[in-house]
Ligand SMILES: [Zn+2]
């Protein structure tokens with residue numbers, strides 16, 4: 001569903017295509033409402049990338065836990081009107097988002113971009129690690145009996 005009025009500042013929301021998904025972005029504060037599943041589909045199918053400096057800036061802000069004002073951050077779900085739950089995206093991204101488990105998520109200005117940068121980083125890390133494990137298993141296949149060869153190979157990774 002689309003929203004016409006910003007959940008935060010009551011400003012007008014406009015349709016905006018982001019990574020192939022039509023989202024509602026507030027033209028005054030830049031906040032975004034995403035229906036359930038839309039955040040995942042943006043993350044999975046996105047084609048753009050963020051600058052390395054934005055990614056490292058995002059990672060620097062990463063930490064677990066909720067800020068002190070999380071309890072007073074009360075905004076209602078536009079569909080069921082229940083107060084959106086305040087969570088730290090992916091537990092320790094440091095991106096504090098408001099979510100209705102059934103209907104969607106509210107992201108303040110730049111939070112969508114920060115989530116993308118965070119996920120891009122970990123996606124790249126996963127690819128790197130898979131490559132390392134691939135190299136590791138073929139190396140041990142070549143030298144099945146040599147512990148020192150494997151050890152040297154492990155050392156060369158760091
Ligand atoms: Zn707004």
Ligand SMILES: [Zn+2]
Pocket residue numbers: 077078079080081082100101102103104
């Ligand atoms: Zn809801």
